[in-house]
Amino acid sequence: MQSMYFTEEHQLFRNSLKDFLQKEVVPHIDKWEETGTIERFIWKKFGDMGYFGLATPEEDGGLGLDLFYTIIFLEELQKINSGGFAAAMWAHAYLAMTHLNKEADSFLKEKYLRPSVNGDKIGCLCISEPFGGSDVAAMRTTAVKQGGHYVLNGSKTFITNGVYADYMIVAAKTSPELGNKGISIFAVDRNSEGVTANKLNKLGWRASDTAELAFDNVKIPLENLMGDENMGFSYIMEHFSLERLVMGVNAHARSEHVLDYALNYMSEREAFGKSINKFQALRHRVVDLHADIDMCKEYNYSVAYRLDKGQYVVKEATISKLKSTKVADEVAYECLQFLGGYGYIEDYPMARNFRDSRLGPIGGGTSEILREIISKIIIDKKEYRPATV
Template sequence: MNSMYFTEEHILFRKSLQAFLKKEVVPHIEKWEQTGTIDRFIWKKFGDMGYFGINYPIAYGGLNLDLFYTIILLEELQKVNSGGFAAAIWAHVYLAMTHLNAEGDEAIKQNYLKPSIKGDKIGCLCITEPFGGSDVAGMRTTAVKQDDHYIINGSKTFITNGVYSDYLIVAAKTSPELGNKGISIFLVDRDIAGISATKLNKLGWRASDTGEIAFDNVKIPASHLMGEENKGFQYIMQHFSLERLIMGVNAHARAEFALDYALKYMSERHAFGKSINKFQALRHSIADLATEVEFCKAFNYSVTYRLNKGQYVVKEATMSKLKSTKVADEVIYQCLQFLGGYGYMEDYPMARLLRDSRLGPIGGGTSEILREILAKIIIDNKEYKPAT
């Protein structure tokens, strides 16, 4: 472990988390993968342990710890070999709850952030739309103000926790004529009339409830506007840095998990009178893959350090997701090959790892979109600034 970033307290936290996941999560993973439903009890156990409040204020039940505790949580979640379970957890904590903490008023924080930290309420973030994809500015969902409430109409898709969550953080256009400058963020309770959700059938992330959500004249109180009206696009862009870094960290962690598993397998698998980790072609391939993973990990830690200091790291976080997810796909593909026929079997972890990893270059902004963002920064000198 890199002592530049991790203290003795971090190390102890990691060991405690590993023991918790082994006891409380791993025995249930196969069931959740098969049913596509994560039992509710585990959310409460995470909350009781304080894992949902790692980097949230003490006033709302959080622990107010540095971001490297978050990195540990993300890394260890990848080792349970269920991208869907890991996604359900971090989508709640670092997508939905991030907006509650950043844009929610005191009432929202008391009524939603507090129970979210405790594991009593689960949230989801609703931005992507069926016709918009990564084009946030092109969203069609609207929120029209009428007296002391808003009426929301539209649809969202590919929403993690989109079916079983208790509340939704929804981006909608309050001033469509202003384009991306007319987007606002709202808190919407699940049980309000006019909301319907359909679970999507996915290649990977099978344990999570990824949903398509429709809003049909959904009436919410005006007090559930989060932050200022028409500043939603700035809020979304600001939080994308954390989301992209999270996906970059997830990627290096699952790649490292795949490598560790492959190395163990190769040390035990014999062919032509020796273990297959003695064959030069395989050894050199391992060396290249391990180098790529280590580069990603070191870069991601450095970006985390800067973000923890309050720096605006939109460029670096975008690079993190772009590079790390690509490396993870390549590493896991090759590690499956190292296992030969066993890599193709569902009784071994690589098949699921391969499926789950493939979402990395798609979710949270496709690699193609990320390259264009970086091109604008590097070539066109475009500056992305935090919301004020």
């Protein structure tokens, strides 16, 4: 299909990525879903193919490509029916590495970013806390400067890649008395003394490791501060736009894939002498789902275009995640129903998709929090501005 956003080069990249995923990833997915462990070799293969460096400048070892290569990367990851595997990959490349790309100096880029691009190091982003959740300003983790280092104390939870990561991008309060204006960002080695991780047992995203992390007097070198001290909240808010767009794109791609699967099934399944895709009640439900997916996809592409041009799209990216994940949940429910009893059987992909999809309206800011953010923008006229490093 012709697109105003994708060139012939984009399409060639998509085809190559599809082939790579089918050959190198799909044969292992069921095992990784069962064990909850993604083997290290696949990270290196992704790095060797350049997939972790799509958004990283060439001078830092990446490819420096436009955002629509990232969109393709996200979309194709959703079509192998493992939200957990996809999350592990994009949480590394677009949560941890985004902060390294934007806030790290040359020392930290050499230590963490280049190995991340190459697939030699795995990263995670640590913001959410047991008592704070989506309320970033309420975080209790502190980093107190003592001599030649900071001392980190506190905990984080719901951290994708938290168990198996080599390093963590950690938000902590360096000036607690300043509230959200006293938060800073640090790069922390996972094997630092005083770091412990507890793997969480999740409903879905079974292939990925999601952790609760504890920090007990962890010493962080002063040079591991990212950007300016006490500017962390602004950095986090700015990068939330990309994270929420990522989850919006994930949602529309997952929905599109699962509806295609359901339509293929419906064309082959017969009842009362005809395929079930001939029954008007089902046909019209399919049309509504298709229309909702299409609207989300086109909206998400338009937001990606604006973000790629450097525009500040907090409201638009928040809407992307809010609406796209809601539609994805509806599609997951309806498509499981289209398969009838087979939709409830683990041998078919619908059950896993149903579980994986449910995280969409929760992770990266719950839908309730997103509505409050949007209401502040459109009702209270609050303005969010980008950070300056």
